[in-house]
Every structure is written in structure tokens, then in C-alpha cells.
Amino acid sequence: MSVLSGLSTVHQALIGIYALLLIASGIVAALLRKGVSGSGELVARVKSWWWMIGVFTFAILIGPAASVIFLGFLSFLALKEYFSLIPTRRIDREVLLWAYLAVPIQFYWVYSEWYGMFIVFIPVWMFLFLSMVITLRGETEGFLRAVGTYTWGLMITVFALSHLAGLMFLGREIGNPAGGAGLLLFLVFLTQFNDVAQFTWGKLFGKHAIVSKVSPKKTWEGFLGGLATTTLVAVFLGPFLTVMDPLWSAFAGAAIAAAGFIGDVTISALKRDLKVKDSSGLIPGHGGILDRVDSLTYAAPAFFHIIRYFYA
Amino acid sequence: MKLLRLAFFALVIRPVLLILLGVNLRGREKLPISGPAVLAANHNSHLDTLTLIALFPLRDLPRIRPVAAMDYFLKNRFLAWFATNIIGILPIDRQSGAKEGANPLEACEEALVRGDILILFPEGSRGEPERLSGFKKGIAHLARGCPDVPVIPIFMYGLGRALPKGSFILVPFNCDIVVGDELYGEEDISAFMTRYEAEMKHLASDLHLPVWE
Structure with a gap:
């Protein structure tokens, strides 16, 4: 540990993540050598994990500006995926352009640390503005569907996900010893x-589905097992990466697990309604961006506001 | 000029496709590794040609020739320069079929003999975006003339939402490209067309196509 003690806690946590990834890669390589069926899919999945964690590490280590740009781009990709999946009206092509414009603006509020604007821009201003622009297109056929689907997508993929970037600055504001990167890493890793x-847990003991029509494989056994494990890990990780003591860390861990689950099934409901399996084919072995950040769409705002309410 | 075309694809088209658009490609392994071959796709947008070209490695660029109507692309000097030098179109004369003895596909056949990969849109024009219009039979004639050259059906969806006919504003959307099994020409023109249409319908049925009214 003496070598590691010179590094910041964020660096140490990242080293831990890479160690986990190496172990996972080793297991997958062993499965592949044994010729276990379906290991090709696992290889793609682990390979993609290397990419995602690599880019993520780069983004949070280089500094807040890089993190905001990276997370803003992630948000844009999620919004684009959403608009590509849902039915849209021909007449609304330019309306969607306005929605896209909300991405850089929202992340600019994050970067400029203007909390008031960050929190009202999309729920108030973009919500009203987009509805106005859609109205002024002058087509009433499909109006309600258009207003509803575009603003919901903006809330989920831009407003909710921008809380990830918000954590970078919240960490500094509350004097988190491991900085904003510590909070972000805590949330993203636990999610x-x-x-x-x-x-x-679901695979091993799953029997009783929670919402069988939305996600038949999501069971009470899986949910509670996951919640318990995540809470336990949070107890150890919290004091290390955040200002929270073990008890608060446990609470935050449980909240992340519960919110993550809801985010996951919400995006599942969306995909099931649209009759697609994956949101796109962007990340081999994982599906699309929305498939990967589904849990974060709920976990990020929940964790952000818990920290802000109790610590800021 | 070759360098300019290379730079245009490497520095403009590829980044735009990667960032503003996003291609979900299925059946990459069915794309030809070398020419001659004909890629026969449906047509929704000017972006179709650029996207199909960008599916290939940059070193193949000189070999890839989109077949395009002379009367549209050579109508003014700037467009003609851009279409010929940057996009690398192979211009064909749509009207010449009416003339006695002229073969409008002659240039295509010559290019295939040279080993080029042609991009052809059997619908003829972009038409109503994201809606299949009837396929013209030129593709079947070309395949009959070059029976050893594979014709690869390609179904595309989404680029018509991003940049439909008549619009100059690009709105980001992901697009889907599905590559089908290769077909070879035969004597019976309508039999070939039936096979091509069936393959295109089959490829489309594999996709989730969001309503776009």
C-alpha cells in the first residue's frame, strides 16, 4: 500500500476498477479457451468495457472541462438514439434541432456552475419553448404525441444525465476530499x-418477477440481492471516495441501487413499447448508449440531490 | 484531386457520419472486399452515396463509383466539378435509352471490367424519403450484361429523416444499413427484379422502422 499512498483516492479507485476488469478479462479468456458457448458475446462485452472505462478515466482525470464535454457528448448520443427510435413527425425536423441545441446549453450551465439555471432550463424553459415551437409548426395531427415524446426524451437523456456532470462541480462545492471525480466515480461504479x-442474483435465485410485462427477468430476488450487495460495497467505498460516513454511504448505495433499477426498467418499457431489443448497435456486446446509461438516468439525479440536500 | 477527395472523406464525411449521424451496419461481412461489384441500394437522401462510400476503407476510394444521372449532377459547373472530382460519380445519360442503338449502361460495364465497385440506386431518384418507390430495370440489364459480377442488395433507413430531398438542414439521426446476399444476373429481366425486390423487402423486415409521417 505504500506505493499507492502517494496517489489520490480517485487514482487508487481507478486502479481497483482496472484490476477488476483484468480479472474479468482473464475469466472470459479462460471461458473462450474452454470453448464455452456464448463466450464470443462476452468477449465483445468485456472489450467494450475496456473502451468505455478507458474513455471515462481519460475524461475524469483530465479535468472538469473535459468531463463536461465528454458527458455532454454522451447525452447528445443518448438523445440522438432516442429520436432515431421513436416515431417523429416530418414537420418536426427543425423542432428536433432545437432539442439538440439544448444539450450544449445545459452542459454550459453545469460548467459555469450556475445551479439555478441548470435546474430550471430544461424542465421550465425548454419544456415551454419546445411545446411552443411544435404548436407554431401549425400541425395538430399527432401534436400531443410529439410534445409528450420530445420533452420526455429531453428530460431523460439530457436533464437527468447532465446531473453526472453536475457531480463534478458539486464535489468541489461541498469540499469532497476526493473532489467531484470522487462523487462521479462512486455513483457510476456503484450503478x-x-x-x-x-x-x-437474479440468474442464481430469481423467481418472482417485479414487473413481468416490462422485464420478465427482473425479479425480487435479483433486485434485493443486488441492493444488499451494492449497499455493502458502498459502505466501504463511500468513506474512501466521498464525504459520507459508512452509514450515509449505505443509504446512498441503497438509493443508487433502487433508482438504478427503476431507470433500467423504464428504458426497458420504452424499448418494449417500440418493439426493439437494443437501442442501437453502437457498443458491441452492450447495444446502444441508452442500454448502457439506462440506470444512470434515475440514479444520477437521485444521488446528486441526496448529496446536495444533506451536504451542500 | 485524388488527394482532395481523400481529404474530403477522411476529414469531413467520416467525422460527420460518426458524430452527427451514426450508422448501425448489419451484414458487414457481405460487403465486397474487392471489385468488381455492384451495390444496389434504396435511395432516400444525398447522404446515401456518401455513407455507402464511407463504409469502405479509404484506400478503396478510387475504386468506388456512384452511378449518377448526368442531367441532374452535371447541370451546373460547380456541381459538376464537385460530383465528378470529389464524389467520383460515374455519369450516365438517362435519356440515351431512347436513342437508337445507344447503351446508357456502357460506362458502367466498362468500369466493372476495370474492377470498380459501383453504387447504384435502382429507384432512380430519392423520391419520397423513407418510402420505397418502384425499382427501375437498369440494374437487371447491367447484371445480365455482366453475369459474373455480384449485385449486392442494400437496404438503408434513416438518412431520409436526417436530410430529405429538398432540405438543406441536417438533423442528427442514426441510420440503419442492412447488407443482403449477393445476386447474379440472368437472362430473364423480370425474374431478376423479382428476386431483388424480394431481398430488399426481406432486409427491411429485419429492421425497426419508426413511423415518420
């Missing part, structure tokens, strides 16, 4: 960890 934990 992704919870996905895997819920999946594994």
Missing part, C-alpha cells in the same frame, strides 16, 4: 456494479 449484481 454499473449494481446492474451486474442484480443480474447475477
Whole structure:
């Protein structure tokens, strides 16, 4: 540990993540050598993890500006994926352009640390503005569907996800010892960890579906097992990466696990309604951006506002 | 000029496709590795040609020739220069079929003999975006003339939403491209067309096509 003690806690946590990734790669390589069926899919999945974690590491280590640009781009990709999946009206092509414009503006508010504007821009101003622009197109056929679907997409993919970038600055504001990067890493790691934990518990003991029509494989056993595991990991990780003591860390971990689950099934409901399996084919082995950030669409705002309410 | 075309694709088209648009490609392994071949796709947008060209490695660029109507693309000097030198179109005369003895596909056949990969839009024009209009039979005639050259059906969806006919504003959308199994020419023109149409319908049925009214 003496070598590691010279590094910041964020660096140490990242080293831990890479160690996990190496172990996962080793297991997949062993499965591949044994010729276990379906390991080709796992290889693609782990390869993509290397890419995603690599880009993410780069983005949070280089500084807040790089993080905001990276997370803003992620948000744009999620919004684009959403607009490409849903039915849109021909007449609304330019309306969608306005919606896209909200992405750089929203992330600019984050970067300029203007909390008031960050929190009202999309729910108030873009919500009213987009509805106005759609009205002024002058076509009433399909109006309600257009207003509803475009603004919901903007809330989920831009407003909700922009809280990820918000954490970078919230960390500094509350004097988090590991900075904003510490908070962001805590949230993103636990959310992704919870996905895997819920999946594994569900696979092993899953019997009673929670919302069978939306997601038949999401079970109470998987959910509760994941929640317990994530809470336990949070107890250890929280004091290390955040200002929270073990008890608050446990609470935050449970909140992330529960919110992550809701985010996951919400995007599942969307995909099921549209009758698609994956939101796109952008990330081999994972599907699209929305498939990967589904849990974060709920977990990010929930965690952000818990921290802000109790610590800022 | 070759360098300019290379730079245009490497520095403009590829980044735009990667960032503003996004291509979900299925059946990449069915794309030809070398010419001669004919890519026969449906047509929704000016972006179709650029996107199909960008599916290939940059070193193949000189070999890839989109077949385009002379009367549209050579109508003014700037467009003609751009279409010929940057996009690398192979101009064909749509009207010449009416003339006695002229073969409008002669230039295409020559290019295939040279080993080029042609991009052809059997619908003839972009028409109503994201709606298949009837396929013209030129493709079947070309395939009959070059029976050893594979014709690869390609179904595209989404670029017509991003940049439909008559619009100059690009709105970001992902697009889907599905590559089908290769077909070869035969004596019976309408039999070839039936096979091509069936393959295109089959490729389309694999996709989720959001309503766009």
C-alpha cells in the first residue's frame, strides 16, 4: 500500500476498477479457451468495457472541462438514439434541432456552475419553448404525441444525465476530499456494479418477477440481492471516495441501487413499447448508449440531490 | 484531386457520419472486399452515396463509383466539378435509352471490367424519403450484361429523416444499413427484379422502422 499512498483516492479507485476488469478479462479468456458457448458475446462485452472505462478515466482525470464535454457528448448520443427510435413527425425536423441545441446549453450551465439555471432550463424553459415551437409548426395531427415524446426524451437523456456532470462541480462545492471525480466515480461504479449484481442474483435465485410485462427477468430476488450487495460495497467505498460516513454511504448505495433499477426498467418499457431489443448497435456486446446509461438516468439525479440536500 | 477527395472523406464525411449521424451496419461481412461489384441500394437522401462510400476503407476510394444521372449532377459547373472530382460519380445519360442503338449502361460495364465497385440506386431518384418507390430495370440489364459480377442488395433507413430531398438542414439521426446476399444476373429481366425486390423487402423486415409521417 505504500506505493499507492502517494496517489489520490480517485487514482487508487481507478486502479481497483482496472484490476477488476483484468480479472474479468482473464475469466472470459479462460471461458473462450474452454470453448464455452456464448463466450464470443462476452468477449465483445468485456472489450467494450475496456473502451468505455478507458474513455471515462481519460475524461475524469483530465479535468472538469473535459468531463463536461465528454458527458455532454454522451447525452447528445443518448438523445440522438432516442429520436432515431421513436416515431417523429416530418414537420418536426427543425423542432428536433432545437432539442439538440439544448444539450450544449445545459452542459454550459453545469460548467459555469450556475445551479439555478441548470435546474430550471430544461424542465421550465425548454419544456415551454419546445411545446411552443411544435404548436407554431401549425400541425395538430399527432401534436400531443410529439410534445409528450420530445420533452420526455429531453428530460431523460439530457436533464437527468447532465446531473453526472453536475457531480463534478458539486464535489468541489461541498469540499469532497476526493473532489467531484470522487462523487462521479462512486455513483457510476456503484450503478454499473449494481446492474451486474442484480443480474447475477437474479440468474442464481430469481423467481418472482417485479414487473413481468416490462422485464420478465427482473425479479425480487435479483433486485434485493443486488441492493444488499451494492449497499455493502458502498459502505466501504463511500468513506474512501466521498464525504459520507459508512452509514450515509449505505443509504446512498441503497438509493443508487433502487433508482438504478427503476431507470433500467423504464428504458426497458420504452424499448418494449417500440418493439426493439437494443437501442442501437453502437457498443458491441452492450447495444446502444441508452442500454448502457439506462440506470444512470434515475440514479444520477437521485444521488446528486441526496448529496446536495444533506451536504451542500 | 485524388488527394482532395481523400481529404474530403477522411476529414469531413467520416467525422460527420460518426458524430452527427451514426450508422448501425448489419451484414458487414457481405460487403465486397474487392471489385468488381455492384451495390444496389434504396435511395432516400444525398447522404446515401456518401455513407455507402464511407463504409469502405479509404484506400478503396478510387475504386468506388456512384452511378449518377448526368442531367441532374452535371447541370451546373460547380456541381459538376464537385460530383465528378470529389464524389467520383460515374455519369450516365438517362435519356440515351431512347436513342437508337445507344447503351446508357456502357460506362458502367466498362468500369466493372476495370474492377470498380459501383453504387447504384435502382429507384432512380430519392423520391419520397423513407418510402420505397418502384425499382427501375437498369440494374437487371447491367447484371445480365455482366453475369459474373455480384449485385449486392442494400437496404438503408434513416438518412431520409436526417436530410430529405429538398432540405438543406441536417438533423442528427442514426441510420440503419442492412447488407443482403449477393445476386447474379440472368437472362430473364423480370425474374431478376423479382428476386431483388424480394431481398430488399426481406432486409427491411429485419429492421425497426419508426413511423415518420
